[in-house]
Amino acid sequence: MRTNPTGRQLRLGTELRKLRERAGLTATEAGQLLGSKQTFISNIEAGRAGVSAERVRTLACHYDCSDTALVEAIAAMTGDRKRGWWEEYREILPGALLDLAEVEHHAVRLRTAITVHIPGLLQTTEHARETFRLVVPDLSPPDIEHRVSFRIKRQAVLFRDAPAPYVAVIHEAALRMQFGGPTIARAQLRHLLEMSERDHITLKVLPFAAGGFPGSGQSIFYSSGPVPQLDTVHLDQSHGPVFLDAEAQLGKYRVLLDRMEAKALPPEKARDLIHSITQEL
Known part of the structure; x- marks a missing residue:
């Protein structure tokens, strides 16, 4: 669990939260779709927990997001794990x-x-x-x-x-x-x-x-x-x-x-x- 997420990690979580809210889902409901707990979704959206590109695509699918360019751009934010x-x-x-x-x-x-x-x-x-x-x-x-x-x-x-x-x-x-x-x-x-x-x-x-x-x-x-x-x-x-x-x-x-x-x-x-x-x- 991260204690000091970077701005980019926070932005990734923010964008996933925006997709969820547009879909009209609570964090609890989103967690259930993944077979996870509400805290798992909350930690991702707060930048405290990492998420894979594949999990981002899965979440976007559950959120009925058809903007492929946006989904792929968000997924790409998960891939840079090297320290700047x-x-x-x-x-x-x-x-x-x-x-x-x-x-x-x-x-x-x-x-x-x-x-x-x-x-x-x-x-x-x-x-x-x-x-x-x-x-x-x-x-x-x-x-x-x-x-x-x-x-x-x-x-x-x-x-x-x-x-x-x-x-x-x-x-x-x-x-x-x-x-x-x-x-x-x-x-x-x-x-x-x-x-x-x-x-x-x-x-x-x-x-x-x-x-x-x-x-x-x-x-x-x-x-x-x-x-x-x-x-x-x-x-x-x-x-x-x-x-x-x-x-x-x-x-x-x-x-x-x-x-x-x-x-x-x-x-x-x-x-x-x-x-x-x-x-x-």
Whole structure:
């Protein structure tokens, strides 16, 4: 029995619970269909107990779920039993940060929109260090370095073979925030320009001239799963990451990101603006 399930294990259980509830079955009734007790179903849905891909398919059949793509995507979530690199930080960093790295690792597409910060996946080491120095309450020097190394290791998703497409919308305010001073800021902007040249990365900028826009003031990270029902929204809050996966919430943030991307400068003009700001430093 697991005592500390990962975010992915919890999500697997959540999706199975959604299927059961749509079928109008209680956990007791679902257990009876499998010849098991209610506690067996409850433990699976809470992420406390593992479940095989074949058992997922059996449950989906009992739940009269005809969405084959969804069932197979959920079944695939049972197969990755290797420890991810993020597990080495299990006793060092908050579990929600590890869940974020796990979500990124399994995503088929990544989208983000951010107002006053550079997205973590696009930060330089020096820029990341300066942002963590501003965390409240203050982090100790070792804690800062742990968070910096974790953030940089997360960026491996952008460099692996066949990386997921990544779309980032950054507000001009974030480009002009000089974390650590002009030298670090200049290096950060040059790094953005270099990363924007990669085929799988689309970098857009919302200029001040664009005025107001939907989602202003929010930091949104959207991770697409193999099917839309398994997408995840990550909101970065002062108290830590918040994850959303309800269908209504996913739909809302898809629309927000679509509208923000539509209002942002396209990649070529975005690079021109970044280059111009770099020259001013």
